[in-house]
Structures are given as structure tokens and as C-alpha cells.
Amino acid sequence: MNVVDPFRNNLLTRHEVGKRLKAQGKLVVGWSCTSTPEEIIHSMNAVPVMVFGNLENTKLADVHLPVNSCSFARSGFNSVLKGDYDYLDGFVTSRSCDNRNKIFDMWKHYSEIPFIEFINTPHTRTEGAYDFFFNEILRFKSSLEKAFGETISTSGLKKSVHVYNRNRLLLKKVYELRKREPPLISGAEALEIMLSSMIMSKEDHNGLLESLIEEAPKRVDPPKSGVRLLISGSVLDNPELLRIAEIAGGNIVIDDLCTGSRYFWDPVDSDSDPWHAVAERYLRKISSFSMIENEERFKHTIEMTKQFDVEAVLIFTLKHCDTHLFDAPQLINELKNLGLPALHLEWEHSQRGLAQLKTRIEAFIEMVSGVG
Amino acid sequence: MKKSYEFAHKTKRAKKPVAWVASTFPVEILYAMNITPVWPENYASLCAARHVSVKLCEIAERKGFSRDICSYARCVIGSLYEEKERLPEGGLPKPDFLVASTGACVTHFKWFQFVSHHFKVPLFLLDAPYNISVGESEHLENHHITTYISQLEELTDFLEKQTGEKLDRKQLHETIVLSDRTSQLWEEIQNYRKNTPAPMGARDAFSTVFYMLSAPSTQEAIDFYEKLRDEVATRAEKKFGITQSEKFRLVWDNLPLWFDLRFFEYLNNLGAVVVAETFSHVWIGRLDPSRPYESLARKYLTNFANCSIDRKVALIQNLVKEFKADGVILPANWSCRMMSIGETIVKEEIYRKLGIPCLILDVDSTDNRNYNESLVKRNVEVFLQVLSEKNCES
Numbered sequence: 001m002n003v004v005d006p007f008r009n010n011l012l013t014r015h016e017v018g019k020r021l022k023a024q025g026k027l028v029v030g031w032s033c034t035s036t037p038e039e040i041i042h043s044m045n046a047v048p049v050m051v052f053g054n055l056e057n058t059k060l061a062d063v064h065l066p067v068n069s070c071s072f073a074r075s076g077f078n079s080v081l082k083g084d085y086d087y088l089d090g091f092v093t094s095r096s097c098d099n100r101n102k103i104f105d106m107w108k109h110y111s112e113i114p115f116i117e118f119i120n121t122p123h124t125r126t127e128g129a130y131d132f133f134f135n136e137i138l139r140f141k142s143s144l145e146k147a148f149g150e151t152i153s154t155s156g157l158k159k160s161v162h163v164y165n166r167n168r169l170l171l172k173k174v175y176e177l178r179k180r181e182p183p184l185i186s187g188a189e190a191l192e193i194m195l196s197s198m199i200m201s202k203e204d205h206n207g208l209l210e211s212l213i214e215e216a217p218k219r220v221d222p223p224k225s226g227v228r229l230l231i232s233g234s235v236l237d238n239p240e241l242l243r244i245a246e247i248a249g250g251n252i253v254i255d256d257l258c259t260g261s262r263y264f265w266d267p268v269d270s271d272s273d274p275w276h277a278v279a280e281r282y283l284r285k286i287s288s289f290s291m292i293e294n295e296e297r298f299k300h301t302i303e304m305t306k307q308f309d310v311e312a313v314l315i316f317t318l319k320h321c322d323t324h325l326f327d328a329p330q331l332i333n334e335l336k337n338l339g340l341p342a343l344h345l346e347w348e349h350s351q352r353g354l355a356q357l358k359t360r361i362e363a364f365i366e367m368v369s370g371v372g
Numbered sequence: 373m374k375k376s377y378e379f380a381h382k383t384k385r386a387k388k389p390v391a392w393v394a395s396t397f398p399v400e401i402l403y404a405m406n407i408t409p410v411w412p413e414n415y416a417s418l419c420a421a422r423h424v425s426v427k428l429c430e431i432a433e434r435k436g437f438s439r440d441i442c443s444y445a446r447c448v449i450g451s452l453y454e455e456k457e458r459l460p461e462g463g464l465p466k467p468d469f470l471v472a473s474t475g476a477c478v479t480h481f482k483w484f485q486f487v488s489h490h491f492k493v494p495l496f497l498l499d500a501p502y503n504i505s506v507g508e509s510e511h512l513e514n515h516h517i518t519t520y521i522s523q524l525e526e527l528t529d530f531l532e533k534q535t536g537e538k539l540d541r542k543q544l545h546e547t548i549v550l551s552d553r554t555s556q557l558w559e560e561i562q563n564y565r566k567n568t569p570a571p572m573g574a575r576d577a578f579s580t581v582f583y584m585l586s587a588p589s590t591q592e593a594i595d596f597y598e599k600l601r602d603e604v605a606t607r608a609e610k611k612f613g614i615t616q617s618e619k620f621r622l623v624w625d626n627l628p629l630w631f632d633l634r635f636f637e638y639l640n641n642l643g644a645v646v647v648a649e650t651f652s653h654v655w656i657g658r659l660d661p662s663r664p665y666e667s668l669a670r671k672y673l674t675n676f677a678n679c680s681i682d683r684k685v686a687l688i689q690n691l692v693k694e695f696k697a698d699g700v701i702l703p704a705n706w707s708c709r710m711m712s713i714g715e716t717i718v719k720e721e722i723y724r725k726l727g728i729p730c731l732i733l734d735v736d737s738t739d740n741r742n743y744n745e746s747l748v749k750r751n752v753e754v755f756l757q758v759l760s761e762k763n764c765e766s
């Protein structure tokens with residue numbers, strides 16, 4: 001057995017995992033944006049899970065969504081229409097991009113999920129934005145309490161913060177293993193570990209991470225040396241893309257993804273009042289594309305390239321993901337100024353979309369290794 | 373419109389402040405501080421009308437901007453890299469600073485973020501909370517209003533710092549009064565279109581609504597609209613229709629095809645007249661000069677671009693009833709999520725509630741590479757056929 005298998009198995013059977021949790025008496029609440037304050041959901045004895053799609057066609061969603069909408073969000077919505085997510089007790093989305101805002105309407109009109117909530121996440125970090133967001137956090141809490149007849153206590157929230165921070169700390173340790181040359185964990189494996197964290201109970205995931213961290217140094221099948229790559233983009237819910245790059249001779253050693261470092265890098269301050277600490281963390285975590293402070297986001301990406309000894313960068317933007325598409329040219333320029341080659345790929349979230357990118361990824365890696 | 377670009381260039385040469393503004397931004401405050409606003413969106417539509425927008429979009433694409441992002445944005449970004457002499461109206465004057473709001477789309481601020489980086493000038497973002505309660509302005513959530521107001525105060529500080537001048541509250545008061553008056557006049561003009569035959573069509577509406585968006589608080593707007601109102605009133609009285617034989621009355625959503633405004637004439641020739649555009653109605657809203665910031669907050673937060681789709685459904689429902697429309701055209705703007713996602717809901721809801729058919733058209737307002745003219749026209753003709761059969765039945 002490979003050290004990553006338990007994570008992969010959970011990921012591959014994520015709907016069964018969800019249903020099992022429900023059978024154990026837990027509420028299962030879906031979310032779609034990494035600025036969702038999961039700890040609050042967790043502290044009412046619920047398991048927050050990220051809603052992904054899959055690489056199949058999206059025939060059901062295509063009836064309602066125009067072809068020019070985000071293919072990732074479309075895929076998730078398609079799964080909902082198909083009934084894959086029938087076990088969800090609720091769904092929470094946030095204001096991150098135009099696609100999300102409008103697709104929220106789709107969920108409201110066409111899904112059967114009983115509780116659907118929208119968090120008005122600000123796009124700035126001013127004091128005023130903080131006050132507003134804190135208010136949203138409290139509103140979100142009351143909305144959950146009302147919908148599920150639960151009480152969310154401060155001490156409960158503190159406990160959840162503890163569980164989540166532990167997960168963040170352990171994930172960082174896993175990322176540390178990628179600093180070595182060759183890395184101890186491949187990029188595709190790291191993504192499987194990340195994604196499984198988003199669909200399992202955090203307690204269970206923490207258990208898996210602990211054994212992984214112990215076992216990884218002894219593994220007999222670590223990745224081979226290859227071109228050290230950073231991958232930047234929005235959400236990546238399928239390791240296939242990374243596998244293509246790694247088979248072609250690359251090693252994805254670090255990421256700048258919503259479903260990667262941006263998800264867990266910053267902990268919640270566990271010493272202060274948890275409500276404020278949660279608001280603070282989710283508003284001021286690593287800047288994402290949807291914040292006005294995008295210079296900071298670029299700084300973070302560049303800092304990562306240094307820490308992880310990166311030789312080249314792959315930028316994967318989902319088709320019709322405006323926010324990332326606007327940032328890509330500037331990011332590429334900044335990387336170029338540092339002498340880092342970057343390949344920008346716009347991809348349609350589907351099996352066919354993957355196949356279309358393969359040759360370009362291979363050519364890029366060949367080019368970079370030729371230079372090196 | 374030409375005049376407004378000349379004026380902006382002149383202002384720039386005189387070293388007075390020029391700001392780039394995106395729609396749904398409360399420009400009233402800029403006028404109250406004698407700042408000349410410049411509208412990149414309007415410039416993009418002008419470039420489309422002059423048939424240069426595709427060329428400019430392509431320049432932006434060569435700079436790495438995806439062909440799928442907002443064509444307004446691509447067109448304007450492309451113009452940054454083109455020689456001034458080759459641009460309509462000599463291009464946009466360089467901004468001293470930029471102001472944008474999230475009230476219509478997140479794209480506005482991503483686009484302006486890039487421009488701000490390009491020119492190394494500051495950007496003020498007015499972050500409007502998204503309105504999912506879709507209630508009327510008096511039912512907005514309190515923290516939405518307070519955050520908007522407090523940002524207007526921050527905006528005032530920002531503008532004072534940028535211009536070195538203090539906001540004169542009396543002037544703000546006047547600006548709000550003027551804006552309110554402009555809005556009332558525009559509404560009056562629109563109301564005349566309830567007459568059969570409709571005295572004004574979409575082409576005229578789209579070419580005159582400009583004042584509502586960009587200069588609502590100027591005497592010039594008021595003078596212009598007063599004249600227009602009188603003209604439209606006379607036409608209504610004399611029963612001069614936009615078309616001689618008005619067979620179908622339509623509501624038009626989103627934007628026109630800026631590169632082909634004759635499209636509306638083509639409709640007229642088929643006996644169809646657009647009697648109302650959502651775009652003409654979305655800017656209408658009363659302002660109370662005794663509570664300037666609060667009323668701006670209430671007005672802009674309930675603009676349907678900032679709301680869940682149900683608000684658009686309600687607006688169209690209202691327009692169909694009041695303007696006695698037979699059908700609705702929903703042009704889904706390819707590069708704009710805000711204007712394309714959700715049109716299926718509008719279509720279903722309007723049919724369910726009123727039995728009125730809607731037609732979704734796949735188009736783009738400025739990038740005509742995304743426009744299949746013969747297919748669009750064929751769809752329109754089939755749609756009108758359906759309407760006429762329906763009219764016969766009833």
C-alpha cells in the first residue's frame with residue numbers, strides 16, 4: 001500500500017464518505033469557496049464538505065447555465081442536479097466572483113437542498129470591511145442555529161478552531177516534505193491529501209495525516225527528481241492535470257491554489273475571542289484573486305517559489321474564471337522578471353479539456369529541463 | 373458624447389483631476405467635488421460603434437488577456453497599447469485615479485485593478501454587499517446600508533486627498549437634487565413609451581440614457597432630458613410611432629449590439645418595437661437630498677446588477693405589464709457573467725407568471741466575433757412568428 005492511498009480512497013468515494021457521516025448522525029453542509037468559515041459549521045456537530053464536480057459532461061447543468069459560465073462551478077452544479085449531493089443538509093456559498101454570485105441563484109431555483117446560505121465576503125480588508133464581515137459571521141451563526149435548531153457556543157467554536165488549526169499544522173508538515181529534492185510527496189499526491197481534507201471529517205483527516213507524516217520518510221516509492229514546478233490557479237479538484245505534468249518529467253512541489261496552500265496556510269489565532277479570530281482569519285488570510293490587495297497575492301506566490309526552490313511555473317486558469325484570467329498576465333510578467341518561465345493554460349473542466357493541454361505541458365517541461 | 377471626451381481631454385491638459393469610473397458607482401459625489409469622470413465602458417461601446425473594438429480586443433489578447441473576459445475590458449485595455457492618433461476621440465485621457473464599485477460586477481474591479489497597476493495611480497474600491505434579499509430599498513439589511521455609507525465617507529476622504537479640496541456639503545446637496553430631477557425626467561420620458569404606438573424606440577433610448585449613468589447631476593442632463601421629454605410627448609400625442617405598423621411590443625434586457633445599432637431598425641421593419649429596456653429602468657431611483665449618502669446607498673444597492681436574479685425577474689415582470697409587452701428579448705452577453713447567467717430563470721419565470729415568451733440570444737455587446745448574425749436573425753424571426761400565432765389565438 002502507498003502512503004497516500006487512504007487519502008485517495010476517501011477522495012474517490014467521497015459521496016459514500018458523506019453518506020456515512022450522515023448515518024453517524026452528523027449534519028453534512030456543502031461549501032464552495034475557501035473563505036467559508038468552516039469552524040462555525042463544524043461547531044454545530046456538522047461536517048463541512050467542499051462541493052466538487054467531476055470531469056464528466058455537464059448535460060444537466062447546460063440546460064440552465066450558458067456555456068460561458070465557469071466550468072468548475074458548472075460541474076458541481078451538474079452533480080447536484082444529478083442527485084450526487086442529495087445527502088447534503090445545506091449549502092453555503094460566498095461572494096467571490098460574478099460566476100459564484102449568479103450560480104447561487106441556480107442552486108436556489110433548481111436544487112432541492114433545504115438550506116442555502118450566502119456569505120457576503122468583502123473584497124477589501126479595511127476596518128469597515130472587517131466590521132461588516134464580523135456582522136456576516138454572526139448572521140451566519142444565527143442562520144445556522146435557526147435552520148438546524150442547534151446552539152453554537154463560544155466554547156464549541158474554540159474546540160473546532162483547535163481541530164482545524166491542527167489540520168493546518170499537519171498539512172504544513174506535509175508541505176515541508178515537498179521541499180526536499182526529490183520531494184517525498186508528489187504534487188498529485190499532495191493535491192489528493194488536500195482535497196480529502198475538504199471532504200472528510202477533520203478529526204479523521206488529522207489521524208490520517210499523523211500516520212502519513214510518520215510513514216512518509218520510510219516510503220520506498222518516492223517521486224523521482226524532475227523540474228521543480230509551482231502551480232498557480234483557482235480551484236483544482238482533480239489531480240489528473242498534475243499527473244500529466246509529473247509523468248512528463250516535472251515535480252509540482254508547491255502551489256498557489258484555492259484548493260491548496262491558500263486553504264490552510266494561515267491559522268486562526270487561538271488565544272483571542274474565537275468569533276473575532278475566525279472573522280480575522282478568513283478576511284485576512286493569504287490574499288486571493290477576489291481581494292483588492294492582489295499585489296500581496298503575487299508576493300505570496302513569489303515567496304513560495306523561493307521557499308520551495310521552484311524552477312518554473314504552471315498557471316492553470318479555468319475557462320471563464322474572470323478573476324484569475326485578469327491576474328494571469330501580470331503574474332506571468334512578475335515571474336518573468338525573476339527569470340522564472342511560466343506557462344499559462346486555460347482549461348475547460350473536463351476530460352477533453354485535459355487531453356487538449358497534454359502536449360503543451362510536455363513541450364514546456366521539455367523546454368525548461370533543456371535550459372536547466 | 374463627442375463633447376464629453378473633448379471636455380475630458382481639455383480638463384486633463386488644464387491639469388484638473390480626471391477619474392476613471394465604472395458604472396453603478398455613485399458619480400454624484402464626483403460631481404459634487406468638480407472631478408471629471410471618464411467612462412471606459414462608454415468608450416468601449418463607442419469603439420464598437422466605430423468598428424474598432426475587435427482590433428483593440430485583439431491587442432489585449434496578445435498581451436495575455438483571455439478572449440473570454442469582458443469585451444469592454446479587453447477593448448479598453450487594448451486601447452492602452454494603441455497609439456493615440458489611431459484611437460477614436462484620441463483615446464481615453466490618463467486617469468489621476470480610479471474609482472469602481474462591485475455593484476455591477478467583480479470584473480469592474482479586476483479590470484480597474486490592472487489599469488491602476490498599469491498607470492501606477494490609486495484605485496478606490498467601493499465594495500457593495502451583494503443583495504440576495506432582493507427587497508425594495510426600504511427593506512435592505514441594516515449592515516449593508518451602514519457599510520455603504522461608511523465607504524462613501526472613506527471615498528470622500530480619498531477624493532479630498534487626491535484633489536486637495538474639501539467636499540462642500542452645499543454642493544453635494546445641489547448635486548443630489550439635480551440627480552433626482554434627472555431621474556424623474558428620464559422616468560417621465562420612459563412612461564410615454566407606454567403609449568401605442570410607442571413614440572420612442574430602443575436605439576434612441578440607448579443613445580440618450582448616457583446622461584443617467586454618467587452625468588445625472590448636471591444641468592446639462594436636465595436641459596437635454598427636458599427637450600427630449602417634450603419631443604417624445606408631442607410624438608405620443610400625435611400618435612407618431614417608431615414604426616408605422618406596430619405589431620409586437622418587446623422588452624429588451626441587458627445591452628444592445630453596440631456594433632450594430634441598426635438591429636433595432638431591423639426589428640422595426642418586422643413590426644416589432646422595443647418599448648422598454650431593463651437598462652433604461654435600472655438607473656431610475658429617487659434621492660433625498662436631506663440624507664445624501666443614505667439615499668445613494670439605497671439606490672445603488674438595489675440596482676438589479678447587484679442583486680439575486682429574482683430582482684431582475686420582478687423588474688421585467690413589471691415592465692411587461694406596464695408597457696403592455698408581448699415578448700421579451702434576453703441578449704446573453706457572452707463575455708459578461710452578470711448578464712448571461714440566470715437568463716434561463718428569467719425566461720421560465722416570466723412565462724410561468726405572465727404567459728409571455730422570452731427569447732435568449734447568444735451575442736456579445738462589443739466583440740462581434742461572438743455574433744452569428746444569420747442565426748440570431750433567424751431566431752428572432754421564429755420568435756416573432758410564435759408571438760403572432762399567440763396574438764391570433766387570443
Ligand code: SF4
Pocket residue numbers: 070071072073096097098099100234235318320321322323324
Ligand atoms: S473557479 Fe473562478 S470563476 Fe469558478 S467559482 Fe472559482 S473563482 Fe469563480
Ligand code: SF4
Pocket residue numbers: 413442443444445476477478479480705707708709710711
Ligand atoms: S459587461 Fe458585464 S462584466 Fe463587463 S463591465 Fe459590464 S457588467 Fe461587468
